[in-house]
Amino acid sequence: MVWVIxxxxxxxxxxxxxxxxxxxxxxxxxxxxxxxxxxxxxxNWVLPGIERMIQVNITEQMVDAQPQEIITNDNLxxxxxxxxxxxxxxxxxxxKSSQYNxxxxxxxxxxxxxxxxxxxxxxxxxxxxxxxxxKINGELLSTLAKETGSWGMEIVRTELKEIxxxxxxxETMNKVVKAENEKVAALDFANAMEREADGQKRAExxxxxxxxxxxxxxxxxxxxxxxxxxxxADKYFIGNAQILRKLEMVEKALKNxxxxxxxxxxxxxxxxxxxxxxxxxKKPGNx
Numbered sequence: 001m002v003w004v005i006x007x008x009x010x011x012x013x014x015x016x017x018x019x020x021x022x023x024x025x026x027x028x029x030x031x032x033x034x035x036x037x038x039x040x041x042x043x044n045w046v047l048p049g050i051e052r053m054i055q056v057n058i059t060e061q062m063v064d065a066q067p068q069e070i071i072t073n074d075n076l077x078x079x080x081x082x083x084x085x086x087x088x089x090x091x092x093x094x095x096k097s098s099q100y101n102x103x104x105x106x107x108x109x110x111x112x113x114x115x116x117x118x119x120x121x122x123x124x125x126x127x128x129x130x131x132x133x134x135k136i137n138g139e140l141l142s143t144l145a146k147e148t149g150s151w152g153m154e155i156v157r158t159e160l161k162e163i164x165x166x167x168x169x170x171e172t173m174n175k176v177v178k179a180e181n182e183k184v185a186a187l188d189f190a191n192a193m194e195r196e197a198d199g200q201k202r203a204e205x206x207x208x209x210x211x212x213x214x215x216x217x218x219x220x221x222x223x224x225x226x227x228x229x230x231x232x233a234d235k236y237f238i239g240n241a242q243i244l245r246k247l248e249m250v251e252k253a254l255k256n257x258x259x260x261x262x263x264x265x266x267x268x269x270x271x272x273x274x275x276x277x278x279x280x281x282k283k284p285g286n287x
Contacts, residue, residue, distance in 0.1 A: 013047075013048055014045070016048040017045045017046045017047060017048045017051075018043070018044075018045055019039065019043075019044040019045065019046055019053045020042070020043060020044070021039050021040065021041045021042060021044055021053075021055060022041060023041045024057060024058065024059050025041070025055045025056060025057055025058065026038070026039065026040065026041075026055070026056050026058055026088075026090060026092075026095045027039025027040075027044060027053045027054065027055050027056070028053065028054045028056065028095060028096060028099060029044070029046055029051055029052070029053050029054075030051065030052055030053075030054065031047070031050060031051045032050065035096065035100070036051065038092040038095070039053055039055075054099060056088055056095050056098060056099065057088065058087060058088050058089070058090045058095070059087060060085055060086070060087040060156055061085070061086060061087060061106075062083055062084065062085050062086075063083070063084050063086070063106055063109055063110050063113075064081070064082075064083055064110070064161075065081060065082040065083065065084060065110055065113040065114050065117065066081065066110065066114065067079055067080065067081040067162075068080055068081075068114055068117070068118070070117065070118050070121045070122060071122060072121060072122065072124060072125055072126045072129060073122065073123055073124055073125050074125040074126060076125075076126045076165055077165075078121065078126055078129065078163050078164065078165055079162065079163070079164040079165075080117055080121060080160070080162065080163050080164075081160070081161040081162050082113060082117060082140065082158060082159060082160050082161055083158070083159045083161060084109055084110075084113050084140075084144065084155065084158050085155070085156040085157045085158070085159075086109060086144075086148075086153050086154065086155050086156060087153070087154050087156060088105075088152055088153060088154075089152055089153070089154055093152065094152030094153075095152060096152070097150060097151055097152030098151055098152040098153065101150050101151055101152070102148075102150075102151045105148075105151050105153065108148075108151075109144065109148065109153075112143075112144060112147055112148070113140065113144060113158070116139075116140050116143045116144065117136075117140065120136055120139050120140065121136065121163070124136075126163075126165050129163050130163055133160050133163075136160055137157075137158050137159060137160060140158045141155055141157060141158045144158065
């Protein structure tokens with residue numbers, strides 16, 4: 001039974017020294033306060049009371065740089081806030097650097113970001129700061145990456161949350177924007193009315209052109225008809241101008257649907273002659 005106690009102590013020490021490292025972390029094992037070895041994800045064991053493990057998160061994390069008042073180059077107080085996304089690199093040297101080269105890297109990143117924003121935005125006007133957000137993000141990212149290079153960090157990206165001017169300046173800017181929008185709307189309306197007027201003008205011109213063309217065609221048709229009549233007269237009524245005149249007079253007489261009674265013993269040519277005010281043509285042998 002004497003051997004039970006030592007076995008119990010060994011079992012207790014074994015269980016007390018078990019450390020499980022998740023895939024999202026890496027571990028640093030120290031012995032008597034000095035770095036001893038690197039702990040990968042999975043099962044790890046340390047000597048209780050002699051060794052201890054520091055687990056470091058290697059996933060991407062975000063810290064808020066916290067809002068601050070920054071004086072711009074045009075002497076306006078702008079409220080600026082930003083976010084920084086970072087992660088500790090997973091290799092042993094970087095994990096060691098994050099613990100042994102810097103004290104509380106999250107707090108350090110926040111203060112470094114705030115200082116860098118003051119330096120960048122202090123050289124810009126409020127208007128340019130709002131219009132050049134990508135440039136500010138790029139400079140902030142570059143500076144943080146450079147300064148944290150020895151901390152085993154990777155600065156993934158930076159994002160400006162807000163650049164807010166003082167309340168009175170904001171109200172003035174809103175009025176200016178409103179006036180610009182109203183000006184643009186008025187110009188759009190004027191352009192639309194001008195286009196509508198141009199469209200109506202072109203439609204009237206086309207309509208007038210159509211009427212003009214129709215009159216020209218009608219005149220040309222009438223002229224062609226007269227020409228055909230003249231040609232027919234020249235061809236079929238040579239030396240018989242009086243007969244042609246008679247036919248024209250009959251045409252005018254019958255224009256208003258006048259009714260004419262023709263005797264049964266008369267020929268149409270004689271009737272036409274009488275209507276025209278000339279003697280009828282007599283048949284040969286009826287003299």
